[in-house]
Every structure is written in structure tokens, then in C-alpha cells.
Amino acid sequence: MGETIETDAGGIWVERRGEGPDVLLIAGLSDPAEAWQAQLDGLADRYRLTAYDNRGTGRTPLPAGPLSVPGMADDAAAVLRALEIPAAHVVGFSGGSRIAQELALNHPRLVRSLVLVSTWARPDAYSHSMMGFWHWMAERAPNERAMLEAFLLWIYTPRAHNDGTVDRVIEETMAFPHPQSVEAFQRQLAPFRTHDTLDRLSEITAPTLVMAGELDIATPPRLGRAVAERIPGARFEVLPGEAHQPFQEVPDAFNARVATFWQEVQIRG
Template sequence: MDELVDVNGTEIWVESRGEGPTVLLIAGLGDPAEAWQAQMDGLSGRYRLIAYDNRGTGRTPLRDEQLSLAVMADDAMGILKALDVENVHVASFSGGSMVAQELALRHPEFVRSLVLVSTWAREDAYLASVIRFWRWLATEAPDAQAMLEAFLLWIYTPRAHNDGTVERIIHEMLQSPHPQSPEDFQRQLEAFTGNDTLERLSRIAAPTLVLAGDLDIVTPPRFGRVVAEEIPGAAFEVLKGEAHRPFQESPEAFNARVDAFWQAVDGY
């Protein structure tokens, strides 16, 4: 089911597939719901999966309102209420993992478990420099293709660049009928910037799995390790040979891992 859901006056594009325990998928910077296509395809036989376009991405507009993690977390909550969902497993990625942290802190009664992929809690000077470069890149790249070629160098493994995967992804993004504007990219990036959840993570009670790629140069495993150390009982795993987007580059292994985690949480 694909539909526009009204959340606090903004129509948010939502896609839902499958039946079973509900999983909310929260995407990262610039990603529409389709970023989770391999999960929607691979896990919908066991779960009801809900993915959506964050404000400023895909089919969801970003108006003049101030965008923040709190707003984005309340958007996620609004989607769940609109769809009459009482509680969910949450899987999230990069900037979306910051939204997921905020969702679990602001609305803990709705979060059955958390999967945080390529996550962090507090920026250091390195990550702040990466973000400043991306902000510059969005407006100074000569065209959309050059911007994507530079940006995705940070995101995927060398194998994905060498085997043509990144070239295919760039082509698909350039052909999208709903491209993200440089302005919306920057505003969304700003919402993910400067946040600090470190001192509050101990309040998260939901079972949590933190995953990090050992080749991730944006959020190296040290970021995820800190998050897992602060969330009571959280598990932390480093995925060998993976970079910032393991759920896209190695979807079968990723899907199997999160499926096992959710089954353990649900007591299967």
C-alpha cells in the first residue's frame, strides 16, 4: 500500500508491505522510501514493513518550517498513529538512526526494539568536517552527477564502485521523478547536525542492535560502539567488508541478521 499520510499538516509519503509484526524503516540523508527496497522485498513475507519519505525527500515536501530531529521523530510517531500501529520494531540508518534514537526517547511506549545502522550520538571534529564538506558540495558541485559521484565516494565500498553498483545507483537517482533539491539536502543535513544524544541514551529501554561497517569512513565503528555502550543491554556488531550502507550492499546478510534479532525480541 502506498499513500500520503497527513501528519501535522504535512502529507508524508508512506509505503507499506507484508503482514506480521510491524517494522518502521527510517531512512537517512537524501533517501526516499525506495532506499529500503531490498528489505521491503526480502522481509515482507514475515513482517509488515513501513517506509516513508522524510520531509524534503522524495514525495514529501519540506516547507518553511524548522526541521529538527524532534520534528522528524514526531513525524514518525504521527505515521504510526495514522496507521493505527501500537508498537514497532524500528530499523534506521545514519541520520535516520538519530531520528530513531529521538523517537525511542520521546515515545518509548511505541518502540519495541531498535536497529541502529551507521549511527552516532555525538559528533567529533572529524564528522563535523565531513558534514561541512557535504554542505559545500551540495551547492558548489557543477551539476547533479558530479555531486553524486563525489558524495557517494563516502557511502559505498570500493567493490560497489568497481562492480558498477554505484554507477547504476547514480543513474537511477538522476532519473528519479522526485529529485531532492540542493536546498532540501542542506536543510535535511542541518537537522542531522549538531545533535547530542549521548547523555540521554541510558534512558532507552528497548532492546537495541547497533551495526557498523568496518569500512565505513563516515561513521566508523567507534561511533556505534559508543552508542551501544550507553544503551543498557545493547548489542554491537562490526560488519566485515561493509561501509556506510550494508543494508543495500549486502541485503541478504543484513536481512537475516535483523530478522534473527526481531525473532529473539519477539520470543520466537
């Protein structure tokens, strides 16, 4: 059961599960903490996991004024400090991976290790146009279902579209009692569309694993590879046959891989 915690940045909704070394899960565009359910369930026997709703998502309110990626990273830092977590293994997905990059750059002592999933550092022309399309699609789609059906074409594998997984995700999203408004979606998307960390990634000192889906059309592997090449000592891995959201489509394999990485980090001290 989650709760709203008071931080220096205001109220933020968090979900916590398990016991052990601390893990912070940072979700991507529009995703509430529940996006990490398979990790909250599957890793809680070994780790203490914290997931939270980003600004304008789920139960964390949308503030006045524009959002920024560094500002959302400050929110992540505020969550860790409010929960008295001195340092955590940090996992960031998609837009959340941009937040995780800034967290590692601006609050390095809070980051024990870094896993960046479906990530990028500098938006290229394709990324810029894609996210521009998402911006106006959110307000011009005929209804919520049509918006989700279109948006999720970039997110899940053809396998998930054909086996009913995407239909189930759509039903669950539409039944979620804390839907994201069009305004919140667009305001959260805006900083992800333009934010650039490429020239600063060499400053990240945390052990880093970068994971990309072979079939990801939203953040193709070439973008993740560019991130890994800039972070000293980072590992880069492509997940065969997977797309943008592997931690949901193949959670057992994903959980096993990140747990192995964290164990290696702990052994190295």
C-alpha cells in the same frame, strides 16, 4: 504502491509491504522510501514493513523553517499513529538512526525494538567537517552527477565502486522523478550535523542492536560502539568488509540478521 497519508504533522508519503509484526524503516539523509527496496521485498513474507519519505525528501514536502531531529522523530511517531500501529520494530539508518534514537527517547511506547545502522550520537570534529563539506559541495558541484560521484565515496565500499553498483545507483537516482533540491539537502543535513543524544541514550529501554560497517568512513565503528555502550543491554556488531550502507550492498545478510534479532525480541516478549 505508496500513498500520502495525513498525520498530525501533515502529509507524509509512505510505502507499505507484507504481513506480520510491524517494522518501521527510517531512511537517512536524502534517501526516499525506495532506499529500503531490498527490505520491502526481502522481509515482506514475515513482517509488515512501513517506509516513508522524511521531510524534504521524495514526495514529502519541505516545511517552512528549520528542521530538527526531534521534530522528524515526531513525524515518525505520527506515521505510526496514523496507521494505527501501537508499536513497531524500528530500524534507522545514518541520519535516520538519529531520528530513531529520538523516537525511542520521546515516544518509547511506539518502539518495540531498535536497530541503529551506521549511527552516531555526538558529532566529533571529523563528522562536523565532513558534513560541512557536504553542505557546500551540494551547491558548488558542477552538476548532479558530479555531486553524487563525490558524495557516494563516503557511502559505498570500494567493491561497489569497482563492480558498477555505484554507477547503477547514480543512474537510478538521476532518473528518480522526485529529486531532492539543494535547499532540502542542506536543511535536512543541518540538524544531523549538530544534534547530540549521547548523554540521554541511557534512557532508551527498547532492546537495541547497533550495526556498523568495518570500512565505513562516514560513521566509523567507533561511533556506533559509543552509542551501544550508552544504551542499556545494547548489542554492537561490526560487519566485516562493509561500509555505510550495508542494507543495500549485502541485503540478504542484513535481512537475515535483523530478522533473527526481531525473533529474539518476540520470544523474550
